[in-house]
Amino acid sequence: MLDPVDRRILVASQDGLPLTATPFADLARALGLEPREVLARLRRLKEAGAIRRIAAVPNHYRLGFLANAMTVWDVEDGEVGRLGRLVGALPFVTHCYRRPRRLPDWPYNLFAMVHGRSRTETEARRREIAALLGSACRTSDVLYSTRILKKTGLRLAGEG
Amino acid sequence: MRRTDPEPEPFRPTALQRALLDRFQRELPLVPRPYAAMAEALGASEAEVIEALAGLQAAGVLARVGVTLAPNRVGASTLAAMAVPKERLAEVAALVSAFSEVDHNYEREHRFNLWFVVTAASRAEVERVLATIEARTGLPVLDLPLERPFKLDLGFPLSWN
Incomplete structure (x- = not known):
């Protein structure tokens, strides 16, 4: 279900997205990817059920x-x-x-x-x-x- | 071993911080500027939302803004439990937590007093981790894999007082 690019995005984002105005673009830059591609892949992984949620997780x-x-x-x-x-x-x-x-x-x-x-x-x-x-x-x-x-x-x- | 015991005084979030936790525990907008979208929904500015989230994170109230993976969709996982003699609990808990495959290691009030989740690339890998823990501790491990989920959502109404 996960290709190597999906896996890189998930590994880079599982500790938390940056608290910046453009967190997905910043994540994309760190991985050498297009911002649009990061968002599209996250949406697809969510729809496919690999990601349960992308959200604020309280303690x-x-x-x-x-x-x-x-x-x-x-x-x-x-x-x-x-x-x-x-x-x-x-x-x-x-x-x-x-x-x-x-x-x-x-x-x-x-x-x-x-x-x-x-x-x-x-x-x-x-x-x-x-x-x-x-x-x-x-x-x-x-x-x-x-x-x-x-x-x-x-x-x-x-x-x- | 990391201790995160309950604090005597709970953190008091601001009105904006409460609204952020209530509204966005389940879903962050998947748009280029998600904090701006959240701000618009709450009648605040993007900078205020980022500052409020940073404040929650600094106070330890927000674990993270991020991705939660679904269990058993990317690899395999199980819930494991051990009945550890009290005098060995610190030692065994540290040994178990040291595995990168182990997450959510909790001490609970019960004869089965150590509970943790093992996640790996395959069921065989999960079993290898459990067998290694049994061999190193000399204690049996209960293997309780998920058979059927009835509810997975971690978000719940916080009902502010």
């Missing part, structure tokens, strides 16, 4: 969202598709995925990330998800993040 901790929880649920296989879509549609859920169970250590197949300003707020949101899942959910757990040890955004290697 939620610094904005006071301190209670960031990964909620995990063991949902019946026959129901997880339908219910996963409903959970994903909740406005306070930022990511929602189905992942494999790893028994006996890990019985949960549905993951939903919830951000809140306090644990009280986050717990209330967790109860909303539980109510939505109802009896299709056998067991659940919540994992609060206590430290970010590394966060750089999804990386593309510079080579290859």
Whole structure:
């Protein structure tokens, strides 16, 4: 899906676009490309789904969202598709995925990330998800993040 | 190891900075002068928008204005978890973070207390990284690849107080 020029553009832009009046032209200049080509390729990668978004990415901790929880649920296989879509549609859920169970250590197949300003707020949101899942959910757990040890955004290697 | 613990006092953005975060978390205009387009939408000047974004970045509120790649579209990735004995957590976390393939390494309150994303060119490469981590730490790694996304968007309403 990515040709070498796409890859160079993504590697050069994944740490952030320059905060200048013409960020794409400046990126193009640094790579020896035409500004129009950089924009056209970014648009194409976005349409093709390789880029999820090009946007201002906030650091939620610094904005006071301190209670960031990964909620995990063991949902019946026959129901997880339908219910996963409903959970994903909740406005306070930022990511929602189905992942494999790893028994006996890990019985949960549905993951939903919830951000809140306090644990009280986050717990209330967790109860909303539980109510939505109802009896299709056998067991659940919540994992609060206590430290970010590394966060750089999804990386593309510079080579290859 | 980089620590970015919650600060006791959250940053107080200006009205323009709030509006920028609310409106442009999901999508930056893909035009030659995106900050001018944002300024026009918010009734500010291009210079004010650039200055506001630079201020957010300097305060650590804005991680970046940039590209977020979709998982599993360019290569392969997985979510991995480890149950690390408390006394070994710093050592194991540093070993894991040192891999260039590792991102989003979080400590969480749970028996599985270390969670990270491994991204590489192929599934075989991802498995090689997981096996190397297991061999170097002597601890098993849970491999939880994405099977189906229900929501991928990272943006959410910030509901300013």
